[in-house]
Amino acid sequence: MPSLNELHQQRNDAFEAMQAIHNACETEDRSFKDDEQRDFSELAAKVDDLDKRIEVARKIETSTLNKSDEQLESEERAAWEAKQEREAPESEPTAADRELAFRAYTLGNRATAEQVRAAQKCGVNHLSPEYRDLSVGTASAGGNAVPTSMMAEIERAMVEFGNVSGVARVITTPGGGALEMPTVTDTGNSGSILAENAADDETDPSFGKVTLNAYKVTSDIVNVSYEMLQDGVVDVGSLIGSLLGERLARGENALLTTGTGSSQHDGIVTSAADSSLTLAANTAVTYEELLTLEHAVDPSYRQGASWMFNDTIFRQIKEIADSQNRPLFLPANLQSGAPGTLLGYPVAINQDMASGSASKCLLFGRMDKFFVRRVQGVTLRRSDDWNFDQFQASFVAYLRSDSDTVQSAAIKYATAAS
Secondary structure, three states: OOOHHHHHHHHHHHHHHHHHHHHHHHHHOOOOOHHHHHHHHHHHHHHHHHHHHHHHHHHHHHHOOOOOHHHHHHHHHHHHHHHHHHOOOOOOOOHHHHHHHHHHHHHHHHOOHHHHHHHHHOOOOOOOOOOOOEEOOOHHHOHHHOOHHHHHHHHHHHHHHOOOOOOOEEEEEOOOOOEEEEEEEOOOOOOOOOOOOOOOOOOOOEEEEEEEOOEEEEOOOEEEEHHHHHHOOOOHHHHHHHHHHHHHHHHHHHHHHHOEOOOOOEOHHHHOEEEEEEOOOOOOOOHHHHHHHHHHOOHHHHOOOEEEEOHHHHHHHOOOEOOOOOEOEEOOEOOOOEOOEEOOEEEEEOOOOOOOOOOEEEEEEOHHHEEEEEEEEEEEEEEOOOOHHHOEEEEEEEEEEEEEEOOHHHEEEEEOOO
């Protein structure tokens, strides 16, 4: 079985061969020859297959018992870091201290002496009232008690499932008061020649504002047994962090996508401008329709633009070719790190976008003109009383955020046929 490096090399070779065929046709300004079309299709299928095999090989390599040199080096580095933490000044809580302090917090009066000492070192009262806030990143509010493994999982999930926030501009504020973002539209105005001794005209730009509030998004409650918290067989921080992070990201992403703007987020689909393009079908898109949507956006906003649609649309787009029978979508180049592109623009897959009859199924434009406002970070809360008869501790995480497009003309949508 090929190693992970060998699979990556095979994938890079296949991708470069695809690029060579595509570039040759572009250079000579011609369509694919029959043999080139056949080779390109076979290579594209090979790239898809290798992507799946790479993912499987990565999982196997991560969990294998036969440790590679890189793993041994990683273990040596971890041992050195652990030694550095043991020798750190008492006033500096280590990662191990935070893990123990978090367990003390989750167990309350059931915590061990070692866990209590770690909690004291982190400045955390493990016997605090049931809804003690743990604001991440704020030591005085309990941030030192949040283990790095939990926060890594929450952050990973927020990135992995937060499709919109990954391409939008995210602003973090310390408070949740109304945040007014000034906007200006001046694309229709330009300078002009002025005759000698003539009075100049006044042409005012169109000023406006977008107000971003702070709506609470919750993960809902997760219950964890005291046995799991006490035994320490699994990394409880990672487990809870993964659950809470994925729930928060999915919930927020739905609001960032199709929020109505009425007592909730104004979603990127909701606030996008109408391109006046209605597709001929409700589950498919053509090359000409993609070009129409691209050029519906002002050229000043096409620099740095990207596409957004769900995976059903993406699957169909991957089969579209241009007038010279060249595929429109080029897969990502793993060697250079370049993302996959459609008509030269990156693609963002958002499963919260619709693709049915009369839906706003395609977005194109400057996604960074869509602003996401978040207040501080994720807050974690715990209760021993919520499910006390089941001998479980209850956890819930929440964040406060809002969103809107600050330049409506920067992002436009196409509508599927009815």
